Amino acid sequence: MGEGGSVFLAGETQETVPHLSLTGFEGPLDLLLDLARAQKVDLAQISILQLVEQYLAFVEGARQIRLELAADWLVMAAWLTWLKSRLLLPAENEADGEAEEAAGLLQGRLLELEAIRGLSLWLDNRPRLGEHVFARGCGEDMTQIDRSGLRVDMVGLITAYLAMTRRKGRKRFYAPPRPRYWTVTEAVSALQRLLNASEIAGWQKLTSLLPAQESTAPRARAAALASALVAGLEMAKSGAVELKQDGVFAEIMLRAPQKEEE
Amino acid sequence: MDALTSLSRLVEGLIFASVEPVSENALRQFVVTQGADENILGPVLAEIRLRYEDHAVELVAVAKGWQFRTRSEIAPALTRIVEKPRRLSRSAMETLAIIAYHQPCTRADIEGIRGVSLSQTVLDTLIEDGLIMPKGRKEVPGRPILWGTSAHFLSSFGLSDLGALPRRDELLLDPDAAAQAGRIVTQQGIK
């Protein structure tokens, strides 16, 4: 955009051009269109030759101030110089047609840009939504959503069932390890084994019945002792064993029942 | 156009363009910035109301201020009803599937099969949609309700009777169906 934007020629330095500014011109075509408009005739009838001379003078003036004028300004200047030379050639010259065509091309481009600028201004003058005119700020939603219906199908039902079955198949429940204590049943069979052994005679301590591995943990030992006591009491009830305890908290003693006849 | 009318047109435009109802305070301020006395607001609003007398919309005072609204008598004709059928939630669908396959069954049965507790909401949804219904009580302590599917369940799923439901062993043993079921499960399982 506007490469030549900052070129100024002050009145003192260039008497022939009182005030020259490229500010606001977006490229050579922009300037050319402006110069053409200054001729104050229909663009279709402008003098290309006059236009070319004005442009060249303008750019030449600008170059005396700013040598680093942007390339496109100079490219256009070179092309226009060529066009000028062709246009100045005698009419019967062969190159005549070529120059006319080039001039026509330039005129076409200027007309196009003019039209665009016209449309741009036309648009700019239109009231814009949100700037000059406003639409309804808060609309009313007139749609009512009815969600009473239900969408179901067999595939969904079966899929849900299968998905659940599979998920459950995969699922592992956390089960806390259940402590294995010496049970009453085990105590009964241990007691029976003890009574059947013939070499055992006389009073035995109930605690001697407990399996060796249960004697370490106090909780397991207490449980085993309870099982042994329950087993002993159960068997004493049916007369399979005799129990005695000499005092509170004293050792519980057991023995095989003594036969009265002997 | 007299001063009142031209002011009322500005206020009309302001209320129309506003995203929210315009508070009476804001309107009073606006009237003052337009060089009018704030007491003129009453007549201004009255004039706007009059202007919209035979219109489809009217100026109404709502909680937060003034707003144009469609007149209630024409609103019904404009209302478009869009049907958006719901889908059952995953837990509701699973529960329904269990009831369909294991009916009649109790809540405890369902929980046992799904391995999670059954929320009352899920059960309520299925009852409200008329898909399940009580089928007596189980003669065990507590006499829990036995649930089964309804006639509406059959029509919803396009089944002639419960026999039309694919049997469980058909679903699981048929290699094709199992493969398909597997695929479906994979698609939905990770969501």
Next chain:
Amino acid sequence: MDALTSLSRLVEGLIFASVEPVSENALRQFVVTQGADENILGPVLAEIRLRYEDHAVELVAVAKGWQFRTRSEIAPALTRIVEKPRRLSRSAMETLAIIAYHQPCTRADIEGIRGVSLSQTVLDTLIEDGLIMPKGRKEVPGRPILWGTSAHFLSSFGLSDLGALPRRDELLLDPDAAAQAGRIVTQQGIK
């Protein structure tokens, strides 16, 4: 109330309720659902326009639909209150004008007509404002994007369709437009 008036009140309500323009198609459908002939839409809209003649808002045809908008006369009083969108720069406006006339066109086309390169800022502004949109690619080496105007462009400038843009010869011959163009140039160019 005669049939036309009562129908026009419904259509009025329908358009008024919407924040966006209501498409002519939707209006035609609505008229038919109300049991009227779709050709009655023209007279219906005319009646609504008449009804809003002395109002701050008017019915306008934009982007192939209809919308109520505040009249531009009351803009100065309202703009102080409502937040404004940014104004387009001259280059952005000219680029937009080129795209409007020559769409679909490439960046190179735009640069060719203006005789200067198209800056990214200008392109970004037009895209961000939703005024232009890509319309495919041109099948030439490099396959550049083709640009065209959007529906929002029409709505933003209050145009019913692209045919509502002035013809090029109208712009070139219209003395008013030329004079206006001249005025702007005098401000910017040499005096």
